[in-house]
């Protein structure tokens with residue numbers, strides 16, 4: 001039996017009173033899954049996961065993490081509750097070394113466990129150990145995302161939530177990021193992933209939702225959604241590159 005880790009029901013959220021951006025969106029994420037959220041630009045994907053992470057005011061609906069209601073939990077308590085959010089940008093401290101970036105992410109760990117946990121992150125991300133003394137701002141785009149993900153993973157979250165980790169990266173680093181996420185999932189981590197890069201995200205995902213106008217409009221097995229005509233329709237006006245091209249990237 002699958003076990004639901006994250007259960008988001010009828011979520012409504014927005015930045016200003018009376019202007020809903022997320023309008024009744026529902027998703028579930030089971031333990032060990034990668035769930036992908038796709039959707040056209042401006043669909044509300046970032047707002048949706050930011051609201052889950054406590055960063056956009058919620059006006060309706062519920063967010064349950066391992067059965068616990070975290071709907072009203074402030075953002076700074078999320079890590080302790082087990083939800084680690086990696087924003088699309090500004091997800092590392094560029095002037096600090098790689099190692100210090102990791103150290104400052106260990107707040108909820110027992111002090112005596114920190115050195116070993118940092119070594120575990122280095123073992124999982126060998127690129128980072130070579131650059132442990134480097135200022136994070138000097139890393140390549142792909143390595144930066146690696147560091148951002150390592151910072152989130154270091155505290156053993158119940159669910160890792162990522163906003164477009166491949167955005168703005170060159171193709172080589174895009175591939176690196178998706179390989180990294182597939183590897184993390186293999187190690188048993190549960191992932192909620194928002195992506196523009198639909199093809200690559202569906203290739204590593206288990207299930208996916210398409211969000212449009214702040215609502216979940218369609219849901220399916222990740223590998224089947226790529227050629228799903230409903231998905232193409234939901235992207236109308238702003239189609240992902242594959243639509244109508246028989247699956248070419």
Ligand SMILES: Nc1ncnc2c1ncn2[C@@H]1O[C@H](COP(=O)(O)OP(=O)(O)O)[C@@H](O)[C@H]1O
Nearest residue numbers: 015016021039040041042043044045046047048
């Ligand atoms: N900080 C903000 N303040 C007010 N409106 C915002 C803010 N961020 C996003 N929005 C609005 O919310 C809508 C959805 O944006 P967003 O969640 O970023 O969509 P997506 O991530 O799917 O591209 C857009 O209309 C956008 O203008």
Ligand SMILES: [Mg+2]
Nearest residue numbers: 045046047164
């Ligand atoms: Mg976005």
